[in-house]
Amino acid sequence: MHLEEFARGPSLLHRLDPRVKIPAALALSMVTAVADRWVVLAAALILSVGLTLGARLPFSRVAARLLAVNLFLAAIWLFLPFSTPGRPLAALGPFTATWEGAGLALAVTLKSNAIVLGVLALLATSPVFSLVHGLRHLRVPDKLVHLFFFTFRYFQVIHEEYLRLRLAMRVRCFVPKTDRRTYRALAWLVGMLLVRSYDRSIRVHQAMRCRGYDGRLWILHHFELENRDLWFLAASGCMILVLAGLEWTNLIL
Amino acid sequence: MDESYPLIRITDLGFSYPDGRRVLDGLSLVFEPGLKAGLTGANGTGKTTLFHLIMGLLRPTSGRLEIFGRPRTREEDFREVRAGIGFVFQDADDQLFCPTVADDVAFGPLNLGLGRDEAHARVHEALDLLGLGAYEHRITYQLSGGEKKLVSLATVLSMKPRLLLLDEPTAGLDEPASERLVQVLNDLGLPLFIISHDRDFLKKTVTHLFRLEAGRIR
Numbered sequence: 405m406h407l408e409e410f411a412r413g414p415s416l417l418h419r420l421d422p423r424v425k426i427p428a429a430l431a432l433s434m435v436t437a438v439a440d441r442w443v444v445l446a447a448a449l450i451l452s453v454g455l456t457l458g459a460r461l462p463f464s465r466v467a468a469r470l471l472a473v474n475l476f477l478a479a480i481w482l483f484l485p486f487s488t489p490g491r492p493l494a495a496l497g498p499f500t501a502t503w504e505g506a507g508l509a510l511a512v513t514l515k516s517n518a519i520v521l522g523v524l525a526l527l528a529t530s531p532v533f534s535l536v537h538g539l540r541h542l543r544v545p546d547k548l549v550h551l552f553f554f555t556f557r558y559f560q561v562i563h564e565e566y567l568r569l570r571l572a573m574r575v576r577c578f579v580p581k582t583d584r585r586t587y588r589a590l591a592w593l594v595g596m597l598l599v600r601s602y603d604r605s606i607r608v609h610q611a612m613r614c615r616g617y618d619g620r621l622w623i624l625h626h627f628e629l630e631n632r633d634l635w636f637l638a639a640s641g642c643m644i645l646v647l648a649g650l651e652w653t654n655l656i657l
Numbered sequence: 658m659d660e661s662y663p664l665i666r667i668t669d670l671g672f673s674y675p676d677g678r679r680v681l682d683g684l685s686l687v688f689e690p691g692l693k694a695g696l697t698g699a700n701g702t703g704k705t706t707l708f709h710l711i712m713g714l715l716r717p718t719s720g721r722l723e724i725f726g727r728p729r730t731r732e733e734d735f736r737e738v739r740a741g742i743g744f745v746f747q748d749a750d751d752q753l754f755c756p757t758v759a760d761d762v763a764f765g766p767l768n769l770g771l772g773r774d775e776a777h778a779r780v781h782e783a784l785d786l787l788g789l790g791a792y793e794h795r796i797t798y799q800l801s802g803g804e805k806k807l808v809s810l811a812t813v814l815s816m817k818p819r820l821l822l823l824d825e826p827t828a829g830l831d832e833p834a835s836e837r838l839v840q841v842l843n844d845l846g847l848p849l850f851i852i853s854h855d856r857d858f859l860k861k862t863v864t865h866l867f868r869l870e871a872g873r874i875r
Contacts, residue, residue, distance in 0.1 A: 615764055615813065616768030624759065624780075
């Protein structure tokens with residue numbers, strides 16, 4: 405498993421300072437999340453697709469991530485059109501889909517895809533530790549930054565532990581089936597992972613204290629803002645303002 | 658530096674876990690300056706517990722703990738201890754938590770209040786000492802087991818310790834990695850206190866053996 409598969413690359417977005425990319429991603433996500441007008445949603449999606457193309461991310465890997473998101477959204481399409489009151493669109497046996505419900509589902513789909521693509525292009529193009537440093541420079545509370553960072557760092561270790569346990573089950577001829585014994589074995593596996601993760605967190609904290617840790621993380625590397633970062637900040641600020649302007653005025657239908 | 662006093666003097670130390678399990682009982686030990694010693698004993702006799710007590714990660718139930726010539730009881734006392742004793746954990750994944758080797762090796766020095774330039778200098782010094790000069794920008798979780806062990810050692814050497822505590826340093830290492838560790842430890846010339854079941858490794862690194870049995874040193 406490689407969580408930082410997009411972090412290194414040749415594009416301008418890869419070289420930008422995380423301190424400008426983080427606020428840009430946050431603003432883009434927020435505007436897109438609260439927007440109601442179709443023109444804003446469409447513009448946000450176009451912008452995100454443009455950023456993704458600009459970041460020159462490998463198409464198949466991006467598609468795989470979008471597939472995961474849209475599988476979730478499929479569930480929304482299954483229920484939302486039928487559960488929202490409004491003008492009837494189509495009937496399926498005793499259930500009636502409505503225009504309002506379909507519109508809502510479409511809006512959620514556009515928003516989700518736009519935000520995921522935007523975040524992929526803006527944040528996944530930095531190594532996690534640069535993001536962590538960026539967050540600290542942006543004065544995000546230490547506790548949140550630590551949570552984010554340790555989740556990332558130990559995800560890998562816990563995943564490896566999970567694979568080891570699965571392997572240990574397999575070499576003893578465990579074949580998952582749809583029966584109570586399988587569920588119980590899998591529940592034990594999850595429980596064991598939780599216990600082990602807890603134990604490990606204690607050992608990591610002890611190891612940190614042995615090296616003089618007292619709750620504050622110091623930064624070894626510092627960033628330099630360059631011209632291209634300032635240009636990007638200005639350009640993304642303008643784009644966000646345009647989106648917000650479209651949402652809160654009645655320009656263009 | 659005046660090192661006429663023992664680095665560690667433990668008198669009649671007792672320790673029980675909260676569940677009532679008594680691990681150490683009336684343990685006494687004197688660790689003289691310059692000593693290189695191994696700590697052996699069956700599984701579960703409290704070897705790691707003893708190291709945790711020395712580092713102040715656990716507090717004794719009874720007895721007296723003197724390190725660098727001073728009694729140590731409170732958390733503040735142990736800050737000085739941790740700055741002077743480098744403790745290398747058994748599992749390098751517990752020790753290495755930063756993304757790059759440089760960040761991890763700089764973690765201790767930065768905690769000690771060193772400036773960035775000094776910390777950088779310490780990183781290079783520690784890595785060069787272990788022949789890891791090219792590892793500075795490597796990603797820690799992508800290193801091999803032997804590399805992780807050496808980098809763990811570098812993360813405590815950068816704090817310039819007066820004594821090294823190593824918990825099962827050869828666990829999981831192959832022959833060449835283990836040999837390299839022997840070489841490195843002998844070149845450092847620092848006092849050593851090593852938990853190990855590896856007789857061969859101990860023979861090559863230490864001159865004295867403490868044996869932990871039934872809660873005390875035999």
